[in-house]
Amino acid sequence: MKRKKGRSFWWIVHSWLGLKLSIFLSFILLTGTLAVFAHEIDWLVTPAMRVTPQDAPQASWGKLAEAAARTDPSARLQTLYAPLDPWFAAEAWMDHGKGAPSRVYIDPWTAQVTGTHGWANAHRFLRQVHRHLMLPTKIGIPIVCSLALLLVISLVTGIVTYKKWWRGFLRRPRGGDARRLTGDLHRLGGVWSLWFVALIAVTGIWYLVETLGGNAPVPKLPQVTTLVPLPTKPALDRMVELVRRERPTLQIREIRFTQDNGLIFLGQDQAWLVRDRANGVAIDPSTGRVTMSLDGRDLSVHQRISEMADPLHFGTLGGIATKIIWFVFGALLTALAVTGATIYTLRLAKEGQAVERNLKVAWTGMGAWAYVCTALVLLALALTPGAIVGAS
Template identity: 50%
Template sequence: MGQPSPVQTDHRKPRGRRLWFDLHSWVGLKLCLFLGFVCFTGTLAVLAHEIDWLLHPEIRVAPGPERISWGAMLAAARSAHPDWEISAIEAPEGSRFAARVRARTPEGRLRFVWVDPYRGQVTGDTHWFNAHRFLRNTHRHLMLPVLYGVPLVAALSIPLVITLVSSLYIYRHWWRGFFVRPRGDRPRRFWGDLHRLAGVWSLGFIALMALTGTWYLVESLGGGAEPPAKLQAGQAQGDAGPASAAVVDRAVAEARARWPAFEVRVVRPAGVGGTLLIEGEAEAVLVRPRANAMAFDVAEGRWVGTRDGRDMDVHQRIAEMADPLHFGNFAGLPVKLVWFVFGALLTTLCITGVYLYGLRIADALRSGQRRATRRRAAEAAA
């Protein structure tokens, strides 16, 4: 995490701090570009929805006094694209975001239809492969086949753990470094102090990324948890088809009445297995919306069953909380911004670490040249 003092780099202790420093430098140098790229794309992925908001005017809406019903949003999307198959309606990311409707065209292309949640108007549609999908796929598996890309990226958690542990060992009394101002008398000293300062402030975040990355590696190698239990399918007669807007509103009202703490985040009206599925947030914290769900008969909106995130076992809870903790998408934009800042610090650590290594090599070359010059002068004088 930083350049050690002369005491820390004492060559008389090859198996002490010097060994940890050499390990830290070697891992950082070999993987700097790869790790830096993954950190950079992950940092941008934290604000991927906000980036799409900036890029696509269809997503931007003006806040209104109150939001329309879920059924009204479904009706608006169907009215604009009656021949498109709608699979899900997702709650807006913020007060100035449109609601996102996942749809498939008759040709089989995936599209997002955007609906103003205050006025019930379709603002437009965009391609499925947006900035969010590009950044997530790049960060998660480098656009490689998932079977190979995910474990390749997740394996970076191992060198991340090595750099974390080694930095604590080579930077003595690191807890005193939170408010140490970088010294500017020499470039190497300044960048070394800056590297240490960024590293100290990022310790907790690095540990979190290492832990969640290790979990992704375990998942990719077959150690993932079973998905949340499936809810019983409704007893639809024949092919009931997708739920109507009226049935959606009836089911949402029933869900709120049965579970007052339940906040609807996703409505799936496609009627798979005769079931209308509603997912959301409730008492279970740090889980994805799918962990809390209620199922209703697609034809009449009768309640079928409930899935409570609090009923999951430890293995499932770990699986569900990995994504919210990794990307900071569990408490709105303020937490996302914190994750973005620390992600930028982690990316900076990759860059400054390599730069410091280059400065150290340059200093060593200059020192060698000065010694050679003095030796030649001494030989000439003799």
């Protein structure tokens, strides 16, 4: 009797959380899943981002910077990015002095500008709505990351509720009625996604820790005493060669043209599971002298954990292959959030009941949480134009 009561308690907790917060949880899981391929979505809808890979050496960084600067002489070249994949154009961010920067896309082989674009795109929308609901980060990030705690509770209660869950990996869903089939599919998807739920929950909790004051310090880049104009193409290419002599293993993925710090070259090196910012070389453009060299292998444990969070959370650690895996399991988690609410609805609904009536049953079961979760989603969408287009 005690075991039965214990399982009933865990089941109540699991189903209560899954139902009450299903709207908000489904929204965050869906936007996070789409965010895995946010750049690819932009590639599909923005012709200027698409290029044809060529069997030839790519243009130099200097040529790319020169092409971007020619496009809008009144703007300042802020950042230059290498192509994400061979079929992507290089991207430059142009600073206009106020408001958000604009984007310039450049063919990495011919150094020809393929087009320009504003700041708002699918990547910015999905990143910001998934990360902090377009709200100020100090408010939005804790709200979103609190769902990581929900995932932990759902993980534990799901395992306790599903007796001998380890046998469920190959258990075939039963037919017969919608409630039984939905329940079996929910359990099947749950056991296969256990590792992914744990991963997303742990990284989500880490983001929560960071926003509450536990963030790791980011290395400060050196100051440059003499401000000079942006380097010309030959000068930039010479500095690129200087960086390559200084750090032969550094794969340059980004160049920042900053007013205070000169030139900063960032990318991937020998450290695994770190963001591009963990590896870099800073150069004083007035002297051509290397002022700082960053190596991801020198990070503290605290910093290394911080750098690992993004590659693990969004699945970028292994390129397109891991992104596909993360997308599939992200879609599976979203389906689990939806089927959890569906199971509740089917349990209470009468046989042959209309869909509208079933939805009403689910909405009523959510109680006041239905209005709170829906309000958060609608608020994020309403804030989108100002949060993205008006971003600085």
